[in-house]
Amino acid sequence: MRLAVRDIDILDFPPDFEPTGDYQGALVLIRVAGRPCGQAVIAFDTDGGKTPIKDRILSAAGSSVFEAWLRHWLALPDPSPSPSQLPKASVVICTRDRTEDLERCLIGLLAMPDKADILVVDNAPLNDATRDLVSRFNTVRYLREPRPGLDVARNTALRNAEADVVAFIDDDAVPDPLWLRTLLRNFEDPLVLAVTGLTMAAELETDSQIAFQHFGGFCRGFRRQVYDAHNLDPFTGWHAGAGVNMALRRTIVDAVGWFDEALDAGTLSLAGGDTDMFRRVLEAGYRIIYDPEALNWHRHRRSSEELQQQMYGYEAASFAILTKALVFEGNPRALPRMVRSYVRLLRRVFQRRQTHQFSLPYNDALTQFRGAASGPVRYLRARARAAKAEHKNG
Amino acid sequence: MVDISVIIPTHNRAAMLKSLLGKLDAQRDGTPAFEILVVADGCEDDTSTMLASLRTRVPLRTLSLPGVGPALARNAGSQVASGRLLIFLDDDIEPGANFVAAHVAEHQRHPGGVVMGPYPPLPHVATDRFRLSAREWWTRHFERVSLPGHRFAFTDVLTGNLSLDAELFHAMGGLDPQFARAREDFEFGLRVIKKGVPIRFAPDAFGYHLEHQTMTLTGKMVRRHQEGRSDALIARKHPDIQRLLEIHRFAGRKGWKKRLRRIIATRAGSVLDPLVKAGPRVLQTLEKAGLRRLYEKVERQLNGYHYLRGAAEVLGEDWRLPPDPTASADEIEVLEINLDQGLEAAEAMLAERRPLAARIVNGTKLVGDMCHQIGAEPWDARHLRPWLSRQAIRGYLPVALAEWQALPNNVPTRLSDLTLNFLNNPSFRAHTFEQHLQWMQAKLRSALDGNTSKS
Numbered sequence: 001m002r003l004a005v006r007d008i009d010i011l012d013f014p015p016d017f018e019p020t021g022d023y024q025g026a027l028v029l030i031r032v033a034g035r036p037c038g039q040a041v042i043a044f045d046t047d048g049g050k051t052p053i054k055d056r057i058l059s060a061a062g063s064s065v066f067e068a069w070l071r072h073w074l075a076l077p078d079p080s081p082s083p084s085q086l087p088k089a090s091v092v093i094c095t096r097d098r099t100e101d102l103e104r105c106l107i108g109l110l111a112m113p114d115k116a117d118i119l120v121v122d123n124a125p126l127n128d129a130t131r132d133l134v135s136r137f138n139t140v141r142y143l144r145e146p147r148p149g150l151d152v153a154r155n156t157a158l159r160n161a162e163a164d165v166v167a168f169i170d171d172d173a174v175p176d177p178l179w180l181r182t183l184l185r186n187f188e189d190p191l192v193l194a195v196t197g198l199t200m201a202a203e204l205e206t207d208s209q210i211a212f213q214h215f216g217g218f219c220r221g222f223r224r225q226v227y228d229a230h231n232l233d234p235f236t237g238w239h240a241g242a243g244v245n246m247a248l249r250r251t252i253v254d255a256v257g258w259f260d261e262a263l264d265a266g267t268l269s270l271a272g273g274d275t276d277m278f279r280r281v282l283e284a285g286y287r288i289i290y291d292p293e294a295l296n297w298h299r300h301r302r303s304s305e306e307l308q309q310q311m312y313g314y315e316a317a318s319f320a321i322l323t324k325a326l327v328f329e330g331n332p333r334a335l336p337r338m339v340r341s342y343v344r345l346l347r348r349v350f351q352r353r354q355t356h357q358f359s360l361p362y363n364d365a366l367t368q369f370r371g372a373a374s375g376p377v378r379y380l381r382a383r384a385r386a387a388k389a390e391h392k393n394g
Numbered sequence: 395m396v397d398i399s400v401i402i403p404t405h406n407r408a409a410m411l412k413s414l415l416g417k418l419d420a421q422r423d424g425t426p427a428f429e430i431l432v433v434a435d436g437c438e439d440d441t442s443t444m445l446a447s448l449r450t451r452v453p454l455r456t457l458s459l460p461g462v463g464p465a466l467a468r469n470a471g472s473q474v475a476s477g478r479l480l481i482f483l484d485d486d487i488e489p490g491a492n493f494v495a496a497h498v499a500e501h502q503r504h505p506g507g508v509v510m511g512p513y514p515p516l517p518h519v520a521t522d523r524f525r526l527s528a529r530e531w532w533t534r535h536f537e538r539v540s541l542p543g544h545r546f547a548f549t550d551v552l553t554g555n556l557s558l559d560a561e562l563f564h565a566m567g568g569l570d571p572q573f574a575r576a577r578e579d580f581e582f583g584l585r586v587i588k589k590g591v592p593i594r595f596a597p598d599a600f601g602y603h604l605e606h607q608t609m610t611l612t613g614k615m616v617r618r619h620q621e622g623r624s625d626a627l628i629a630r631k632h633p634d635i636q637r638l639l640e641i642h643r644f645a646g647r648k649g650w651k652k653r654l655r656r657i658i659a660t661r662a663g664s665v666l667d668p669l670v671k672a673g674p675r676v677l678q679t680l681e682k683a684g685l686r687r688l689y690e691k692v693e694r695q696l697n698g699y700h701y702l703r704g705a706a707e708v709l710g711e712d713w714r715l716p717p718d719p720t721a722s723a724d725e726i727e728v729l730e731i732n733l734d735q736g737l738e739a740a741e742a743m744l745a746e747r748r749p750l751a752a753r754i755v756n757g758t759k760l761v762g763d764m765c766h767q768i769g770a771e772p773w774d775a776r777h778l779r780p781w782l783s784r785q786a787i788r789g790y791l792p793v794a795l796a797e798w799q800a801l802p803n804n805v806p807t808r809l810s811d812l813t814l815n816f817l818n819n820p821s822f823r824a825h826t827f828e829q830h831l832q833w834m835q836a837k838l839r840s841a842l843d844g845n846t847s848k849s
Contacts, residue, residue, distance in 0.1 A: 001838065025838050039829075041836040058795075059808040060836065062828055063816035066791055066809070067783070073794050074737070074779040077542060191517045214833050221825035230526040239822045255519075285519040285526070333684035 003027055003204035008057070009034065010069060017053050019044045027213065028057055029200055029295075030065045032072050036176075036198060036295045038065030038222045064222035080224060080293065086184040089247065090117040090161035094153035095171035096266070097126050099133045101299065106137055108174035114181050116167070117141070121157050123266065124148035147389055149266040150243075151259035151273040158253055167247040173298040174202060182294035183247040191228075193252045193286045194278060196241025197294025198222070208307040209300040211360060218242050218298060225290040227282065234282040235322070235337055241288070243274030245296050256280040261386040263320060268382035269375075271310075272317025279321065304361050311364060312371035315345070319375025320382070327380075345369045398428035398498060399477030399560075403467035404485035405434075408441040410604060411485050412448070419450045422491045426498050428481075429453040433471040436461020463574030468553065472563055480563055484554035486608040487513045487601040496598035497557040506562070507592040511555040511599025512536040518606045523681055523689060528609055539595055543780030546593040547770040548635070551583025555601055562591065572627050576620035581628055584635060584769050593771065611674040615700045622704025630708075633716040635769050641705050645715045659702030660711050670699060726751050726766045733761060733793065737778070745775035754786065756793045762786030788814050810835075 004026040008014055011033055019026070025043040029036055040060040042053075071078070091109055095102050102120070109118055118140045122130045124147065134142040145156045158166060167183055169175060179197065186195040199218035204210050213219075220241055227240045243264075257280065264273030281288055301307050319338065326334035348365040400418060404411050411432070418430055430452055434441050436459065445456050457474060459467055472480055481497050483489065493511070500509045515532045518525075539550050553569070556579075566585055569578045586593065622641065629636040629645075636642050644652055658666070673696045680689040709715075729749035731740045733756040744752065751766035752773055764773050764781065782790045792809055796802070812835075816828045 003838075025836060039832070041832045041838075043836050043838050055808060059810065060832065061813070062832060063813045063819070066795075066813065067787070067817060070783050070787065070791060070794060073798065074783055076779055076783055189517060191519070214830075216826060216829065219825075219829065221820075221822060223820045223825075225820065225822075228526065228530075229521070230523075230530045283521070285521040331684065333686070336684075 001207055001210060003210060005029075005201055005204055007031070010058075010061075010065065011072070013054050027201060027204055030057070030061055032065070032068040035068065035078075035293050036222070037068035037292075038062040039200075039219075040065075062222065068222075080291070081185050081188060083185055083188045086181065087165045087187050088163040089165040089167050089180060089184055090119055090157075090163040091167045091169060091180065092119045092121060092154070092157040092161065093169055093171050094121045094123055094150055094157065095130060096123045096148075097130065098171050099129045101172040102130065103133055104174055105169060105171055106134075106140060109169070110137065110139070112175060112177050112180055115139075116180055117161070117163060119143060119157060119161060121145050121153040123150065123153040147393070149261055149386070150264040151261050152266070154243075154259045154264075154273065155261065158248070158250060158258070161250060163250070165247050165249055168243055168245075169296060170244040170298065173199065173244055173296045176295040176297070179245075179294055179296050182291055183245075186289040186291050187247075187249065189287065189289075191285075191287045192226075192289055193249050193255060193281050194240075194288045195247045195294070196220070196288065196290050197245040197296065198292040199242065199245045199296055199298045202297035202299045204300075206302050206304075207360075208304045209302060212300045212307055212310070217300070218244055220290055220292070222292045224292060227288045227290065229282045229285065232282060232288075234279040235325075235333070237278030237282055237288075238275045240278050240282075241274075241290050244298055245294065246274065248277075252277075252281065255286060256284045260324070261390070262324075262379060262383040263317065265313075267386070268378040269320040270313030270316050270371075270378070272314075272321050275317065276321050276324070279325075307360075308362050308364075308367055312367050315368045315371030316375040316378050319372050320379030323376040323379045324383075328383075342372060345372050397477055398426060398479045398481065398494065399431050399471075399475035400428055400481045400483055400494065401431045401433065401468060401471035401475060402483050402485055403433045403435055403464045403471065404437065404441060405461070405464075406437050406439045406441065407485050407608070408437075408439050408444045410607065411441060412444055414483075414485060414488060415448060415450060415454070417489050417491075418494070419452050420491065421452075421494050425495045428494050429455065429475075429477060431455050431457065431471050431475050433457045433459060433467040435459045435464070435467040463571075464553075465569040465574045465578035466571045468578075469568040469571065472560060472568060475560065478560055479557060480560050481557040482553050482555070483601070484513075484603075486604045487554060488516065488604060489601040490598075492598050493601060496596050496600070500594055500596040500599070501557065501559075504592070504594060506559065507594050508551070508556065508558045508562075508586055509594050509596050509599065510539070510550075510552065511557075511596050511601065512540060513555045513601045513603040515605045516602035520606065522678075523686070523693075524611050524614070524677075525606060528605060528614075532603060532605055540597055541780065543776045543778075544595070545770055545773070545777050545781075546587070546595075547767065548580050548583035548587050549638070549769070551579050551586065551593065553579040553582065554603070555599065557599075570631070572631070573624045575624070576617060577624035577628060581624075581631070584628075584632060587769060587771055611677060615670075615673060615696060618697050618700035619704035622701035623707050624704075625701075626705040626708035629715045633718050634720045636715050636718060638769060640701065642715070644702060644705070645713055655698070655702060656706070656711075656713055659699060660706040663703065666699070670696060720768065728753050728763075730755060732756065741775035741778050744773055744778055748772040748774055754782075754789075759793075761789040761793060784818060787817050791817070 002023050004023040006026050006028045008028055009031045028040045030038045030040060038061055040057045042056055042060045093105055120134050120140060120142050122144045131142055134140050143160055145153045165184060165187060167180055183195050183197055186192060201213045201217060204213060232239055259273050260276050263269045263276055264271055278288055301310055322334045322338045325331040345368055349369050432445060434456060457470060459470060468482055479501060497509055514536045515529045520526045520529050569582050573581050625639045625641040629639055629641055644656060677689055677693055729747055729752040731743055731752055731754050733740055733754060750772050752764040754761040812831060816824055
């Protein structure tokens with residue numbers, strides 16, 4: 001199954017919306033007067049074209065679209081903040097041997113109206129392809145981090161960035177023009193240490209990509225949220241967003257410490273560095289803001305093996321973090337959470353498999369459970385390994 | 395002769411008061427002349443020596459009282475103040491450089507009203523439940539009040555950062571000393587609103603509330619006691635708003651739970667008090683053990699207990715509140731407004747009539763009811779659009795969409811019930827649920843065919 005990804009403004013509807021190629025439907029990002037405010041999922045050719053496409057999009061649109069549209073219609077002021085001055089920012093891309101994606105990301109970053117200091121951290125590369133690519137962009141800084149691990153690269157970036165705010169974007173994502181500016185406008189409150197944004201699918205060409213988007217993808221809704229430990233349990237910090245689209249105040253290091261180098265891609269723990277960071281921010285009494293207008297586009301994993309690996313990794317990481325909280329931080333709340341999550345996952349394994357609109361060539365419940373089961377051991381080993389690496393370096 | 399008096403009641407907070415006075419002394423250039431009047435109420439620390447040694451450019455006067463509570467302290471301050479405009483400021487607020495000027499400017503723009511300024515908590519790192527929820531309450535309160543088109547109710551009125559004409563304050567009889575230690579602001583707000591005095595919000599009259607330095611878990615329990623006491627007194631003085639008070643939930647004869655709670659609160663004090671005294675420590679232990687739900691339960695019970703003890707002090711064992719006079723009063727006149735004249739016409743009508751209740755229709759269809767609420771200001775033009783976009787969105791959205799698409803009024807726009815139900819629900823759960831349903835409702839063809847083709 002293939003779905004088109006479209007980006008439209010409801011006030012200025014494009015005349016050439018009709019499907020091309022063999023797309024069966026579309027995921028539509030809907031804007032009102034330029035601001036992203038909701039989505040619609042539509043199938044093409046359901047009633048032989050009797051209903052105009054605009055009406056079909058409207059009837060499939062999410063509630064947030066109508067809220068935003070009505071505010072516009074009533075000429076009510078926009079509730080998003082408009083600070084007089086934005087903080088200075090560095091944009092960081094942590095990458096590893098993905099030059100094709102990286103090039104697209106860099107072109108997108110350079111097309112933004114705001115000029116920022118851009119830093120590419122090349123993490124344990126196999127060859128010089130990334131360095132050669134970056135050297136073609138003369139305003140982009142290049143840094144090599146030989147130790148593998150996404151969190152190692154993030155720490156290197158935090159150490160080497162000069163600006164007050166460091167915005168992270170994945171190498172397989174492309175920013176919307178106002179992405180950076182919109183992230184930065186949320187930093188006026190000194191308690192805000194992290195701001196996250198909305199990440200939409202850049203393409204939905206394969207079942208795996210559609211499945212990932214259907215599972216929730218990186219979308220965290222279309223309404224701005226201010227999170228602290230009062231309204232978001234730190235262990236569910238991932239509700240606030242993901243590392244693919246986040247900006248951190250550089251003082252986050254003094255407030256809650258560095259990224260955990262035993263977590264995330266490139267280590268045995270496979271993922272979770274961003275989630276762990278958000279958890280610590282909330283636990284330390286600070287705030288995280290999710291601003292859906294800070295938009296970027298992510299190309300999800302295309303093959304089903306990669307998606308399976310990702311689902312496995314997310315569960316492994318979530319239990320790695322619980323292990324960390326329980327064993328190394330002495331947080332008693334981690335234990336009941338862990339037990340509850342295991343029970344929930346185990347129950348899913350024995351439940352009849354739900355039929356989805358897409359089909360996965362493997363048992364997703366079992367994949368998740370295997371990931372969860374391996375999480376604690378993975379973390380302990382990754383932590384030992386990270387400690388050894390640090391020892392060697394220091 | 396100065397025209398403006400800033401009245402600051404204080405009780406044993408010398409250091410905080412000193413920094414506050416420093417901020418007032420350093421108001422922005424061009425601020426009209428004003429005086430500061432500190433009402434030292436039962437101060438036993440070095441407040442008086444600090445005040446005596448302080449040199450300020452702004453005239454500073456002090457009044458000493460033996461500890462009569464903030465309401466009486468404010469009244470006493472207003473008696474000796476020389477200004478025509480009174481600004482009440484709490485001693486745990488750190489005013490910004492534009493504080494006095496912003497109050498004055500708002501009164502110049504719209505004379506004769508009551509002006510409130512924001513004092514959200516000073517940004518501080520909070521990790522324990524109590525701190526977090528206190529911070530949340532204050533932040534949210536001022537966010538809500540500062541929204542455009544907010545309809546003020548008496549429960550929005552706080553005397554920590556409030557200004558009004560001295561003449562008006564005296565005409566109102568000042569704050570009621572019955573409510574010396576809690577709720578004197580709500581009660582005053584109620585009389586202000588009943589009198590038809592407009593309440594305005596001046597976002598620039600800004601100060602930071604040092605709430606994290608002055609509020610403690612134990613202090614909150616004491617405050618709950620005072621609130622219970624004051625609520626009982628308010629219910630006696632203004633029986634028409636008793637339904638809006640917490641105490642109403644405990645009154646009445648029916649329900650064994652209610653009765654049991656009241657009996658415990660009125661008679662079991664000597665047994666329970668020592669136990670309850672350990673409350674804050676128990677809560678801290680629960681928090682450390684990570685038992686969040688139990689913590690919340692225990693906290694609720696403790697708060698309820700203190701509240702009832704306070705109320706029992708006034709009501710004794712009887713607990714009968716005076717009858718509500720509005721229950722039998724005549725119907726309120728409801729203004730009907732038809733939107734087919736346009737929004738501007740509707741706004742003009744609201745501004746002219748200022749109804750207590752209105753019914754908004756479009757053609758023959760009901761859009762929504764602007765309800766009458768005791769103790770809230772009457773409806774006005776500025777309320778209409780925010781009200782339509784939030785409270786009445788389900789009724790109004792189809793109307794607006796039809797107009798936008800130039801459809802006749804009687805053609806319903808295609809809006810699913812589902813979408814309508816999710817409107818204005820910002821929670822993450824609602825989002826995931828809605829998104830899942832969006833995918834299901836799209837009925838993508840491969841699902842219908844049972845097509846399992848892989849990439």
